[in-house]
Amino acid sequence: MDREIPQAQVQKAKRRRWWQIGAVVVVVLIGVLAFRSVLQTRVARSELRFATVEVGAVEASLTASGVVVPENEEVIASPIQAKIERVLHTPGDHVAAGEPLLLLDKQSSQTAFDKLRDEQQLKQNKTAELQNDLQKNVNQLRSRYAVQEVRVKSLQAALNDEQYLLSIGGGTQENVKKAELDLKVASLELTQLQRQIQDEQAAARIGMKGVGYELEMQRRDIGQLQRQLEQADVKAVRKGVVTWVNEEVGGTVNAGDPLARIADLSSFKIKATIADTYAEQLKVGGPVTVRVNNTDLRGEIASVQPKVENGIITFYVRLQEKNHQALRSNLRVEVFVLTDFRPNVLRVKNGPFFTGSPEQAVFVVQGDKAVRRTLKTGASNLDYVELQGDIAKGEQIILSNTKEYVHLKELQLSAD
Structure with a gap:
């Protein structure tokens, strides 16, 4: 038989259970807070x-890379095909206008020049002979014309005489007709000679004109080669600094090949490159900031190259302070193309x-x-x-x- 538990004992057991539950909750809360504290990143x-x-x-702005280059740089090209005989200046040298930079071997060009001069002299001699022959033919025709002209006048006088004799009864009609026929034939021959003279003169003019063209072409070729020979002693076209020179002594260069570059290092511009995806945002005259070390220089886009190479487009920047003391040739700089303010x-x-x-x-x-x-x-x-x-x-x-x-x-x- 079960015994009834006293009410006081039941209440005591409930209180103990609630205390246990509360303690567990407190421990859990403390654990959560501690775990959260551990999870927080410090x-x-x-x-x-x-x-x-x-x-x-x-x-x-758009960021581009750039390099400082001289604002004015002159490329000196070879005037002739020749071998480099001697280099007189190297990169970094200061030169004056007209100062020789290098010497070219002019022997082959000189030989070609002498050959052209000989051909010109020969052509002039042949031209003189041709002119003499043409003039001789014209003179012969003119002599025949003069003789024929005298003959026509003589036949005209004979015809007049026969007509007079016929009028006074001392001549015949047959003699008059014969005199008329002789005069007509002689007149036709005179006209033919006149045409021959005109044709010969026209042919002479055409022939001499053609020869004149040939001589003029030769004169131009000789003059051009003479100028090239005079320029074969490659000289600086302006005062400046040699930035590059072909130093391959003994090497052959063709006409038009670059031999040297002379730059004026008193003023500079910027050669910049950027991905072609930004090509539409590059406008001539657009504002640009160039950072040289810790110095910012203002400028504008002067030109944009139309050619794209390997996804890169090149443009040039004109600086407001193109002679700033921080600028040095070939110095790498940062270029910022301004797109908004x-x-x-x-x-x-x-x-x-x-x-x-x-x-x-x-x-x-x-x-x-x-x-x-x-x-x-x-x-x-x-x-x-x-x-x-x-x-x-x-x-x-x-x-x-x-x-x-x-x-x-x-x-x-x-x-x-």
Whole structure:
């Protein structure tokens, strides 16, 4: 037979159970809080870079690579096909206008020149002979014409005499007809001689004109070769510095091959390259900033090369300060092609945090933690990024690459 448990004992057992349950809940809560504390990511401030949001202008730009080149550079080409006999100046030498740079072996060109002169003399002799023969033929025809002209006059007088005799009864009709026939034949022969003289003179003019063309062509060839020979002692066309010279002594160069370059190093321009995907944004006259070490120089696009090589397009920049002291020939520089200008916007220094996306996860510092916010980005360049959205002037963000923390809502920042 079961015995009834006293009510006081039952109440005591219930209280004990509730205490046990409460203790378990407290232990679980403490464990969750401790586990959460363990899960929170802590990053030392010394491992991060920070920047403060400020108000200012942002110039959006495309980044290109560039090299400083002389604004004026003269390429001196070989006037003739020849061998390089001697090099008189090397790159880096300062030269004056008209100063010889190198010597070419002119022997083959001189031989060709002498041959042309001989051919010209021979042609002139043959021309004189031809002219003499043509004149001789014309003179012979003129002599025959003069004789025939006298004969016609004589036959005309004979005809007049026969007609007079016939009128007084001392002549016959047959004699008159014969005199008329002789005069007619002689007149036709005179006309024929006149045409022959005209034809001979026309042929002489045509022949001499053709010979004149040949002589003129020869004179031009001789004059050109003579000028080339005079230029074979390759000289500087302007005062400047030798930037390159063909130093292959004994090597053969063809007419038109470059032999040397002379540059004026008192003024410079920029030769820049960029991917052809940005070709449509390159406009002649467009503003450009060139960074030479830590110095920014303003300029504009002077020209864009139409040819694309290996996906790269080349353009030239005209500088406002083309003789700036920081400029050196062949110096590598950064080139920024400005595409937009945004004044008085919230901006922050560019850094590894910026991925180029129009929406960006940014960690904003709040005391001893950094809270993730999703912001929009606007114009950007190598120096600054425009920020839009839940951000204010004076707030501090993490500039370092935070890609590995982008899944977290916040970061704990420790002092060390």
